[in-house]
Amino acid sequence: MAEMKSKLQDFYKRLDSRKSTYFLAYSVIFAILAIGVFSFYFFTRKTFIWEVDGWEQHYKSLIYYSQYLRDFFKNIFINHQFVIPQWDFAIGEGSDVIGTFHYYVIGDPFTFLCFLFPAKYMYIFYEAMILLRIYLSGIAFSMLCFYTGHKKRYVLPGAVAYAFCYWAIYNAVRHPFFLNPLLYYPLLILGVEKIIREKKMWLFTITVAVAAMSNFYFFYMLVFTTIIYVIVRFIFCYGKNVKMWGKGILRLAVSSVTGLCMAAIVFLPVLHVFLSDSRFNTPNKMGLVYPFSYYAKLPGLFIVEGDNFWTCMGFAVPVLLAVLLMFKSRRKYTMLKTYFIISAVMICIPFFGQAMNGFSYMCNRWIYSFALLCAYILVCMMPRLIKLERKEIRFIGVTLTIYFVVCMCVKYSRNGKLISAVAIGVILLIGLSIKNVNEYNRCMMVTVAVMLAALANGIWKNASFGENYAAQCISVKMAQEDVFGSEKELISKDAEDTDFIRYSGSGLSYNMNCITGISSSNLYWTLTNPYVSKFRYDCAIRLDTLLPHKYTGYDDRSSLITLSSASKYLVSKTGGLVPYGFTYESENDDYVMYNNDNELPLGFTYDKAVNKREWEGLSAVDKQKAMLQAVVIDRSGKYTREALPDRVSVKDLSYDSQIKDYTMDYDAKEVQCTDNTFAVTKAGARVTFNFTGSGAGETYFNINGLDYEGAAQFQLYFGKRKFDPLDLYSKADWKELSHNEKKKIFKNFIYWTQSTSSVKLGITTDTGVTKSMNYFTSDYSYYSNQHDFSVNMGYSEENVTSVTVTFQKIGVYSYDDIQIVCQPMDSYTDEINTLKENVLTDVELGNNKVTGQITLDRNKYLCLTIPYSKGWKVYVDGERQKLYNANGQYMAVYLTSGTHNVTLKYSTPLLKEGALVSLAGVAIFAMQFVINKRKKRE
Numbered sequence: 018m019a020e021m022k023s024k025l026q027d028f029y030k031r032l033d034s035r036k037s038t039y040f041l042a043y044s045v046i047f048a049i050l051a052i053g054v055f056s057f058y059f060f061t062r063k064t065f066i067w068e069v070d071g072w073e074q075h076y077k078s079l080i081y082y083s084q085y086l087r088d089f090f091k092n093i094f095i096n097h098q099f100v101i102p103q104w105d106f107a108i109g110e111g112s113d114v115i116g117t118f119h120y121y122v123i124g125d126p127f128t129f130l131c132f133l134f135p136a137k138y139m140y141i142f143y144e145a146m147i148l149l150r151i152y153l154s155g156i157a158f159s160m161l162c163f164y165t166g167h168k169k170r171y172v173l174p175g176a177v178a179y180a181f182c183y184w185a186i187y188n189a190v191r192h193p194f195f196l197n198p199l200l201y202y203p204l205l206i207l208g209v210e211k212i213i214r215e216k217k218m219w220l221f222t223i224t225v226a227v228a229a230m231s232n233f234y235f236f237y238m239l240v241f242t243t244i245i246y247v248i249v250r251f252i253f254c255y256g257k258n259v260k261m262w263g264k265g266i267l268r269l270a271v272s273s274v275t276g277l278c279m280a281a282i283v284f285l286p287v288l289h290v291f292l293s294d295s296r297f298n299t300p301n302k303m304g305l306v307y308p309f310s311y312y313a314k315l316p317g318l319f320i321v322e323g324d325n326f327w328t329c330m331g332f333a334v335p336v337l338l339a340v341l342l343m344f345k346s347r348r349k350y351t352m353l354k355t356y357f358i359i360s361a362v363m364i365c366i367p368f369f370g371q372a373m374n375g376f377s378y379m380c381n382r383w384i385y386s387f388a389l390l391c392a393y394i395l396v397c398m399m400p401r402l403i404k405l406e407r408k409e410i411r412f413i414g415v416t417l418t419i420y421f422v423v424c425m426c427v428k429y430s431r432n433g434k435l436i437s438a439v440a441i442g443v444i445l446l447i448g449l450s451i452k453n454v455n456e457y458n459r460c461m462m463v464t465v466a467v468m469l470a471a472l473a474n475g476i477w478k479n480a481s482f483g484e485n486y487a488a489q490c491i492s493v494k495m496a497q498e499d500v501f502g503s504e505k506e507l508i509s510k511d512a513e514d515t516d517f518i519r520y521s522g523s524g525l526s527y528n529m530n531c532i533t534g535i536s537s538s539n540l541y542w543t544l545t546n547p548y549v550s551k552f553r554y555d556c557a558i559r560l561d562t563l564l565p566h567k568y569t570g571y572d573d574r575s576s577l578i579t580l581s582s583a584s585k586y587l588v589s590k591t592g593g594l595v596p597y598g599f600t601y602e603s604e605n606d607d608y609v610m611y612n613n614d615n616e617l618p619l620g621f622t623y624d625k626a627v628n629k630r631e632w633e634g635l636s637a638v639d640k641q642k643a644m645l646q647a648v649v650i651d652r653s654g655k656y657t658r659e660a661l662p663d664r665v666s667v668k669d670l671s672y673d674s675q676i677k678d679y680t681m682d683y684d685a686k687e688v689q690c691t692d693n694t695f696a697v698t699k700a701g702a703r704v705t706f707n708f709t710g711s712g713a714g715e716t717y718f719n720i721n722g723l724d725y726e727g728a729a730q731f732q733l734y735f736g737k738r739k740f741d742p743l744d745l746y747s748k749a750d751w752k753e754l755s756h757n758e759k760k761k762i763f764k765n766f767i768y769w770t771q772s773t774s775s776v777k778l779g780i781t782t783d784t785g786v787t788k789s790m791n792y793f794t795s796d797y798s799y800y801s802n803q804h805d806f807s808v809n810m811g812y813s814e815e816n817v818t819s820v821t822v823t824f825q826k827i828g829v830y831s832y833d834d835i836q837i838v839c840q841p842m843d844s845y846t847d848e849i850n851t852l853k854e855n856v857l858t859d860v861e862l863g864n865n866k867v868t869g870q871i872t873l874d875r876n877k878y879l880c881l882t883i884p885y886s887k888g889w890k891v892y893v894d895g896e897r898q899k900l901y902n903a904n905g906q907y908m909a910v911y912l913t914s915g916t917h918n919v920t921l922k923y924s925t926p927l928l929k930e931g932a933l934v935s936l937a938g939v940a941i942f943a944m945q946f947v948i949n950k951r952k953k954r955e
Contacts, residue, residue, distance in 0.1 A: 032169040039169040043159065043176055047152055050181055050468060054475025055189070057487040064140045065147055065190050066491050073527040073541055075193055078121035079131055080139055080500060081531045085114070086132035103865050103888070104923040107531050109540030109549070109568070110519060110581065111884045115283065115925050116290035120543045124230035124283045125194055136532075140496040147193045154199035155180030158389065161203045162396050164210060170457065171399035174335060174464040179203075179392035181471035183322045183331020184385050186478055190490060198235045198385045201228040205243050206389070208272070213254060213265060217949070218272040222942060225276025230283045233291055235382075238373050242386040245359065253352045275945070278938025285931035293547045301378050302795035304367035309767055310429055315364070316420065317430030320438045322474040322484075328364060328381040333470035334442035335463050336391045339398035341416050345409060346401070353394055360387045378798035395467075403449065403459035410450050417442055428764070434477045441469050503607040505533040508585060516862055517619050519882075521570045521578050522608070524589025538581055540568040548885045552905030557637035557719070557807035559790035563775065565801035572809045575599075575615075575715070575842065576641040579849060580904065582882040584616040594786065597715065597812035597842050615849040620857025620869060620919070622877040622912075623648040625665045629905070632667055637807035638674045638717055638838050644904050645848040646670045648878045651902035662911050663876065673844065677708040677837040688824065689742050695830040696742050698733055702824050710816035711839040718780050718808045718820050722833025723792055727773020727826060731766035739829055771826065774798075779823035782810045812842065857881070857919065867921040873914045880909045881921070892920040 031038045058065060066076045085102065092098045108117050115123055122128040127146040134142040155176040162172040179199070188195035201224055208221025229236045247269065255261040277284065307326065314325045322331045340357070343350050363369035364381060373383040395402075405413070421439045424430035445466040449459060477483040491499075504525060512518045512535050519536040530537035540549075545566050558572050571577035575597040578586065586599050587608040599611035629651040632643055643649065647670060650661055681690060687702035688695055695704065710716075728736060733746035751759070765771065774797040781787045790808055793800050810820065820837060824830065855877060857869035871879060880903050883889070891900045891910045894917055903909030910919070 032173065036163075036169070039159070039173065040156070042173060043155060044152075046173075046177055046464070046468060047155065047180065050177070050471055050475075051148055051151070053472045054181065054186060055479065057476075057479040057481070058490065061487055062493050063487050063490045064493055064496050065144045065193075066140060066496060067190050068489050068491050070192065071190065072491050074543075075121055076139070076143060076496075077528045077532055078118050079128060079143060080136050082118060082122040082128060083131040083134060083136070083139065086129075090132070100864050103925040103928065104886075105531070106517070106519075106536040106862060106883075107534045108542070109530070109546075109884070110536055110538060110882070112540075112542075112546060113286075113290065113886065113888065113925055115286050115928070116544055117542050119283060119287045119290075120232065120234065121194060124280075125197065125232065126227065127194075127197070136500045137497050139500075140493065143193070147189050147196065150193065150196040150200060151180050151185050151189065154185065154196065154203070157200050157203040157207075158392060161207045161210075162393070164207055167396050167399075170460045171396050174333075174399070174460070174467045175392045175396035177464065177471065178333040178336055178395055178467045179388060181333070181467075181475070182329075182388040182392070183324070183474055183478075184329040184388055186322065186331065186471075186475050187324060187329050190486065194232055195235070195382070197228075197231055198239055199388070201231070201235075201239055202242065202386055202389055205239060206246060209243065209247055209250065209269070212268050212272065213250070216268065218268060218275075219942075219946065219949075221269070222272045222276040222279070222945075225273055226279040226938075229277055229280035233284065233287045234375075236284075237375060238383045241373060242383055246356070246386075249352060249356050249359070253355075275938055275941050278934050279942060281931040281934035281938060282928070283931065285927040285934065286925045287544075289926050290544050294544050301371065301376070301800055303371060304379055304796075307365075307367055307379065312365070313427045313429040315430075316427065317424045317432070317435045320442075320470070321432070321434040322478045323434075326370060326379050326381055327384065329384055330387065330391075331474050332388065332391050333395075333467040334438045335402070335445060335466050335470070336395050337420075338413055338417070338442060338446065339395040339402055340391065341413050342398050342401055342405075342409060343394055345412050350394075350397065353390070353397065356390055357394070360390060378800065380798065399460070399463065402463065403456055405449050410446065414446060417446070434473070434483075437473050437477075438470060441466055441473065501529070501532055503605050504529050504587060505535075507587065507603060507605055507608060507610045508533065508535050511585065517582075517860055518585070519581065519583045520585035520587060521581065521583040522585075522587030522589075523570060523573065523593035524591055524608075525569065525587060527567070538568065538570045538578075538583060541566070546884050546886065546906070548902060548906045554801075554803055555633060555637075555905055556640055557721075557803075557805045559788070559806050559808045560793070560801065560803065561789060561791065563791060564799055565793070565803070566799070573811055574641060574809050575812065575845065576645055579613060579615050579617055580641070580644055580882070582617050582619055582621075584613045586611045586613065594811040598845065615846055617849065617852060617882070618856045619860055619867075619883070620871065620879050620881045621852045622855045622871075622873070622879055623852065623909075624875065624877050625663045626650045626661055626878055627665060627667050627670070628652055628661060629902075635667060636674075636836075636838070637719065637805065638840055639672050642672050642674065642840070643667055643670050645845070645852070648880050648909050649904050650878075650909065651905075663878070671844075673841050675711050675839045675841075677711075677839060679706040679708040679837050681706055685743070686745060691742060693832050693834075694739075695824065696739060697824045697827050697830060698741055698745055700824070700826055703821055704824075705819055705821040706835070706837055707819045708837050710818045711841065712816055713812075713814045714842055715812050715840040716782065716810040716817045716820070717836075717838040717840065718810060718822070719806070719836040719838055720832050720834075721805045721836075722831075723804050723806065724831045725773070725776050725792055725794055725828055726831075727771075727776065727794075727828040729766040729771070730762050730827065733827070740827075773826065773828060776828070776830075777825040779825070780808055780810065781821045781823070782813075782817050783819040783821075784813055784815050784817055786811050786813070807838075852880075865923040869919050870916065871912065871919060872916040873912055875914050877912055878903070878909045879912050879919065880904060880907060882907050883921070886923070886926075888923050888926045890922050890924075892922070893917050895920075 066072050092100045103114055105114050127150055131142055158179045159172050159176045185196060185199060204224040208224050211217045211220055228239055251262055251265055311325050319330050320332055320334050320337050367379045370379045370381045374380040424435050448462045479487045508520055521538040525539045527541040530539060573594045573596045578596055587610050588595060589608055595611055598615045599613055602610045602612040625647045627647045627649055629649050632649045635643060647665060652661060682705040687699040688697045728740045733741045734751045775791055775793045777789050777791050779789050788808055790806055855873050857871050860869040884906055885902045885908050889900060891898050898910050901909045
């Protein structure tokens with residue numbers, strides 16, 4: 018034992034003399050921690066693929082990208098064709114490839130080699146790249162510390178603390194590419210230092226280029242966190258020397274622009290998509306403060322696992338000791354203290370979280386920069402930390418005790434995780450206070466403490482006795498066997514017989530269609546087509562998930578499904594409705610497939626058109642009725658002043674929907690109805706709308722202008738009168754409650770344990786059909802600004818006579834109007850047949866191209882159910898024609914009578930321009946490199 022201890026100490030001494038020894042030590046420690054932190058995944062045969070976004074987005078996008086690259090290389094080396102597929106009909110109903118997948122895989126250097134792995138074993142590559150990202154983050158941090166003059170034995174614990182901070186542990190499973198800024202940020206800071214100290218710009222330029230190509234979202238944050246560092250650094254480095262400020266800024270600007278130009282081939286197209294994305298353009302409420310519970314959690318979150326508004330800190334407890342020691346040191350480490358205080362202020366004020374998140378919802382995903390700062394503070398304080406004086410030990414001990422007591426007194430910071438973390442800190446402090454222990458052993462103590470703290474955070478997060486996060490990941494078996502899902506075996510038989518097929522359904526596996534290669538109305542990606550989003554908003558389609566950009570279909574609306582050219586409809590065997598006009602075809606263990614008896618092809622025709630602005634004034638039910646008779650043309654933009662051929666007014670169209678009179682039944686002790694308002698005083702309260710049905714048809718529950726103001730139970734007793742208009746909860750009633758009941762109610766109010774930023778309404782008919790819809794307030798992270806909803810309760814031959822609404826939470830629900838609408842389907846088939854009189858035939862889908870032929874006996878609009886994008890151009894008989902945005906989300910071209918060859922060509926907006934800029938950027942970088950080389954020789 019003594020001999021092994023001696024060898025370990027000798028090995029530790031060699032850290033400062035050899036980089037290879039350092040990297041060996043770091044690699045061994047990394048391997049030990051990686052096994053320990055993620056051991057519960059291995060033991061339970063779970064992958065690192067989170068069952069929600071991991072499975073539905075990250076993993077499927079990786080499998081898609083692997084096939085995409087294989088096809089790309091096949092075209093080059095076998096077919097001898099240089100083709101870059103830019104549009105794919107299997108991304109939802111069709112979408113831009115780069116715009117959709119850049120956020121996940123395209124441009125990320127860690128995903129490029131995925132084409133070497135078959136889909137069955139892709140999870141191995143997925144996990145390996147996660148660990149590699151974390152590993153290289155520690156290496157990048159080490160390079161920064163080496164360059165700034167720190168000894169390797171001091172750097173090692175900091176590198177481990179940085180690589181295994183909670184941001185890394187949490188996102189390793191949740192969002193793997195969120196790990197990338199952990200690597201890029203220290204390289205950017207190192208690049209800044211090289212510019213300041215050596216006037217060398219190459220590292221900063223390359224890092225900017227890689228980061229910009231890798232992920233636009235985090236590049237945005239990296240820009241701002243780097244700017245903050247540069248400002249603080251320049252203040253302490255140059256002071257009031259304007260000349261040096263100017264030179265430094267100029268070098269950084271030239272380097273940044275060069276790097277950005279090099280990345281333009283990806284950056285410009287993605288910037289175009291990002292700026293037009295519906296989520297980016299939705300206004301979010303600017304918060305002045307976070308909820309009280311957020312601040313209550315903050316003290317504990319500094320050293321233990323946990324997240325709140327993405328404030329993932331969870332730093333190893335030696336970091337806390339180092340920070341305390343830094344602030345104990347007067348007139349020293351001023352720059353670090355300034356940077357720390359700025360970061361702390363940013364954590365506490367929501368504005369900075371929103372600004373860093375593109376002025377969207379409150380979110381501290383920039384916290385990786387704080388992790389770098391705190392780990393760097395540990396490195397800087399190591400020489401002091403291992404040689405603590407008595408007064409410093411006393412100060413840290415007392416402060417740590419106060420910190421522990423405060424956390425124990427606050428509900429949201431009081432837990433076993435904190436006790437274990439503080440215990441590690443106390444043991445380390447005792448160890449460092451022992452005399453006659455050499456410096457190397459003390460360094461080892463700190464390193465071991467960092468390892469134990471990281472291991473503890475990992476275990477608390479992933480273990481079955483902790484948060485059991487590993488249980489939320491899919492199994493190895495599922496990753497191997499369920500990659501393509503059971504949808505493919507039903508759809509693929511029909512897909513083999515035609516060049517184009519599209520399906521819709523309920524209970525589908527999100528984004529499975531991008532793996533099967535078949536077009537579907539099912540879609541869940543971060544960046545979405547704004548025309549698709551706006552169409553769903555205009556049609557008041559209910560939000561049946563907690564994410565408004567998670568599209569499951571068209572709420573079983575027959576008209577919208579058919580108008581989307583969906584020929585098949587899959588219904589999960591766990592439950593779901595069959596839309597009107599669909600008949601049974603086949604089934605498997607998971608789904609029943611129905612055939613659309615009224616299916617429309619990819620291209621069908623209208624003989625009249627209506628202006629979209631006029632169409633937007635119709636009710637949601639009448640909007641879809643109008644689209645069965647006339648194409649809806651958007652005349653905004655460059656077509657505003659041009660006459661619309663064959664235009665009619667929406668008033669000239671026929672509508673047969675019936676708005677029903679109704680009476681309401683409810684328990685007045687649970688809900689009060691006054692002035693278009695439901696004041697709900699008991700969760701689960703119900704209101705039943707009774708009406709006289711119209712027989713066979715679709716029944717819709719429409720609520721327009723919905724708003725919700727949530728309330729805690731405490732506010733029923735002491736809040737505004739609107740929460741309890743009948744005074745059912747008086748102060749006298751409050752006095753009759755027991756002490757424990759009062760305490761519980763008050764705590765729920767103070768800590769706001771039940772979110773009021775979103776609420777669910779359950780809707781049920783007397784025929785047994787049940788649906789739900791979500792409403793999001795402006796406080797919600799994914800606020801969609803939707804207040805009008807039209808919930809389709811399905812087609813029924815029976816007479817529907819009542820609809821019951823169940824309110825999930827207490828609070829005030831206000832609205833402008835509630836309607837019960839019955840939509841007969843008597844004329845539906847005839848209207849569809851009219852649209853099918855002239856259709857696009859001989860359709861061929863090629864790379865970035867669609868061709869077909871059509872014969873018309875009179876002038877008509879050819880509607881193409883391809884999601885509208887400015888990247889599409891249409892050519893009729895070889896001549897380019899106007900391409901309209903039609904029916905909200907699709908496209909149309911006006912054709913004269915006769916036979917026409919129609920060709921559509923797609924090019925990703927700004928891709929060609931970006932490629933030219935990238936060539937220029939690479940040329941500029943090469944010139945800078947050559948010039949610098951010559952200067953060095955001279």
